[in-house]
Amino acid sequence: MPAPNIETIVGLAKRRGFVFPSSDIYGGLGSAWDYGPLGVELCNNVKQAWWRWMIYERDDMEGLDSSIIQNRLVWKYSGHEETFSDPLVDCKKCNSRWRYDKLEPSEDAKAVGYGATESTVQSGLFKCPSCGSTDLTEPRPFNLMFRTTIGATAEEDDPSALAYLRPETAQGIFINFQNVLTTMRRKIPFGIAQIGKSFRNEVTPGNFIFRTREFEQMEMEYFVRPGDDERVHQEWIDYCMNWYLGLGLSADNLRLYEQPPEELAHYAKRTVDIHYRFFPEREDADRQWDELMGIANRTDFDLRAHSKKPENEEGKRLNPDSTEDLSYFDEATRERFYPYVIEPAAGVNRSVLAFLMDAYTEKTTDRDEKRVVLKLHPDLAPIKAAILPLARNKPELVGLAKAIKRSLQPILRAVYDDTGSIGKLYARQDEIGTPFCVTVDHKSLEDEAVTVRDRDTWEQKRVAVADLAEHLQSRLKVPRLSSQDTGQTSVLDLDK
Helix, strand or coil, X not given: CCCCCHHHHHHHHHHHCCEEECCHHHCXXXXXXXXXXXXXXXXXXXXXXXXXXXXXXXXXXXXXXXCCECCHHHHHHCCHHHHCEEEEEEECCCCCEEEHHHCEECHHHHHHCCCCCHHHHHCCCEECCCCCCCCECCCEEEECCCEEECCCCCCCCCHHHEEEECCCCHHHXXXXXXXXXXXXXXXXXXXXXXXXXXXXXXXXXXXXXXXXXXXXXXXXXXEECCCCHHHHHHHHHHHHHHHHHHCCCCHHHEEEEECCHHHCCCCXXXXXXXXXXXXXXXXXXXXXXXXXXXXXXXXXXXXXXXXXCCECCCCCECCCCCCCCCCEEECCCCEEECCEEEEEEEEHHHHHHHXXXXXXXXXXXXXXXXXXXXXCCCCCCCCCEEEEECCCCCHHHHHHHHHHHHHHCCCCCEEECCCCCHHHHHHXXXXXXXXXXXXXXXXXXXXXXXXXEECCCCCEEEEEHHHHHHHHHHHHCCCCCCHHHHCCCCHHHHCC
């Protein structure tokens, strides 16, 4: 049973060191969060899993890390300066501010299936989610890009010094298409992937880490021949859904959402979103879901937009500022064309939230005590194994436990803990998603074995210290390293 709501995860995240409110000692900052010791490990594991799946397990991918601040012209010709905005509505009664697609429909609007548009909002068919008033202003566009100025002497109103914090990582890939193509000697089809921070001045951020103004994206642009785009797009939709399923998300909490024509971005031929059930507590079933990942067919819009050659009907260059043509020449067919682009784009933050919600379970002990167990996939778990001495006042037990921890460090994330009774230590590790606890007891000094406890089943198994690393690796499916590879001596030698 996943978490009943996001608030449940908020409490767990702060209590156990996953996520903290940013600037908390100064009253905080809306929609800003700091990732704690376990949160940064979980985020890194999500990114590593995505990078391994996207780059290392395929033969048609390259990686990139582009600049956060780019030439303003990038955003002019991508269309962001003109179109990257949300419709903004003010409530005249409570002065709250909303994107109009987040307004609450009235009963009449629900009955006829009206969506939020300028006319339906002005007709009183939608109400403020905060106070319920229908007295709303007319929608007006609000550009979501964060502005900054470049140069020590630049004035704030100097247009030549204006720059933006990137609202997406994709444009950095498009403007580097030719660089990657030539230096890595690639041929169509191939992809370029990137993980990095993006920034959007959201009108209504909120719901914990679900919607924030600073967030991290995992994006890939896959370049294909026009005509192959529809088939490849569908392949990536299936491929991305399987990635989330493979890392433990329940199929019951995932669905595909086909964006209708009126929701499509101006560049998109087709977009399919993977939705997760982030809000199971909501009565309206449709409002329980929101976007986890989007997979878009962007056509050839982006490479054309950043190229110097395309012309309008009057023969004038559409982009007189570009110095490169980003078309592709196929040596086999002797054709030149602008590749179509298939874009799977996911947020690290939303993915982390989904993994936490789906992993959340509650289990009852023999004493009828309720415990939280975070059943994270082993690849994502911040800590893989916790080494626990049965008695912290016994130097020989502590010494052996610490030696075991040091021997495991080169191959997996292990921690040592002796700050409570064994029952409390087990409960703490269950709650943060540690797959295995290794208990060093008095018998360990005699038989050179330890007790390995499984997080999900609570079953315990006696394992020889000499076999422990291999046992954990096989259970976690961690790549094996020999002592020769790591330069480590044996556990028992470390204890001497």
